[in-house]
Amino acid sequence: MNNRKISLVILISAIWLTLCSQILLAQEAAPPTGTKFDYHWFDTNRLNVFITLAIVFSAILWFIARAKKGKSLFIRRIAGLDAIEEAVGRATEMGKSVLYIPGIHDMNDIQTVASMIILGNVAKTIARYDIPLIVPIRQPFVVPVAEEAVRQGYLSAGRPDAFMKDNIRFISDEQFAYAAAVNGIMLRERPAANLLLGSFYAESLLLAETGASTGAIQVAGTANIHQLPFFVVACDYTLIGEELFAASAYLSREPKLLGSLKGSDLAKALIVLAIIIGTILETIGVKWFTKLFVVQ
Template sequence: MKDRQFWTVTAGLALVFIVYWFLGHPIFKTDRIVMFFAVVLMIGTLIYYIRMAERGDQIFLRTIPGLKAIEEAVGRSTEMGKEVLYVPGIMDMDQVETVAGVIILGYVARMTSRYETPLNVPVSRSIVMKAARESCKESYLLEGRPDLFHEDMVHYLTDDQFAYAAGVNGIMNREKPAACLYMGKFYAESLILAETGNSIGAIQIAGTASPAQIPFFVTACDYTLIGEEFFAASAYLSQKPELIGGVKGQDMLKVVIISAIILATIFRFLHELGWVGWNVLDFLTIQ
């Protein structure tokens, strides 16, 4: 009950809905009331935990091994005097995975500026190039090393999927980076990139939410951020309240959904045995 404003607004909206309901609830489809309360619950949970993060309350996010390995990879590149290759996927900024990849790029850029390690970021979209450049520039400024930043460290190759993969492979074979990081949206080029990086002996860390590409990265890379870990990583690194609160809110919603599935299964089983007359499917089914 720490957030009195939230609970006051929630109570006020609930009172308004109760009054509206007893007045006959015009234009409200009663057969979709379950969906209505589900949407309200989801929105309310996300808003509550985002506000909690913005107030400065401590929200625990477990350590992700792949993130700790990034510093190890950058350190290895520094020791060997070689560059870090960062591939932010092949899609544009309208994909949430690309946004998460650019956020993680900022974290990597801060480490490369701290250790004075060369950073190479080939991109396949012009808007991604602009966003990645701004992210790197901000990171170098925060570390007090703007002199090490140059715009060519983030450069455009091509929009074509396999031409981009061929271009990145060429960079790998010519420059022999000590660390290859793949963070973003990938398709069929994922295994091509990861196998090439493996062949040059680079330490490889990948992160994506594309289910079809995760097995290839797990096979060919040293560390892989799988699905939700990838999005949690961007929140963990940026420490932005809206991202951290969003992750916590989603986790709580998962607990609620899993609990609802278990309870619905139990009630359905009891209904089939004839012990309970109420059919939970009639309640949950959207008409």
């Protein structure tokens, strides 16, 4: 099944689930007396949210359409990508493996999705140099996706024979058991490069610190703000927050990702504009603009 069909399934599922949840909400909220919640198909109190989403989504669709037509959409080069290439290069020079840790969350986390895209590209680079790529995984759902990403990477590099399924390893569902086992891999197999890209939680410093102690070059990236400080101190380069998504869009040049990134840039521009206008008006005592953002 190609990407187009998968996207269609995802879209239909999302619409169907949203409709189902709305119907359930409407049916089951048979209100006991005195209830303060009132369920409708459309909540006029949140009209501002609807308008904002409509603007941002229209922009995303417009950018996607432009990307599909082959129009060039500029994204600045993400410095972290050079660091990934450098890390893989060093592993090649040393003839050692590369350890790719795609975070601990499931496929329903967009960070894991972005990580899988980057994994595919890393696999493509690694396949050319004939060094092992080890991918330890915490969530069962992620295993088939990672297998597919790495297989595709090796295939694109013209080296399907070099793909080793056993290196995509399901470790454990338990967070710290997973961390302990990955630490074990770092210490025993001594990869020359550790790439930690995805959604990380309390295990981030345990992994990054162990990796640093082995002397491996480390590149990390996550959108989990509270874990970024550990990566910043323990890794050679860190992709901060949205840079992870930008990197996946930059690498894949996939119209949907590019369009989404450009759309989110537009949203940021609107927010900056709103903050500038709002702050000026608030400072001179004008309040109506701020009220536009109040949600009941």
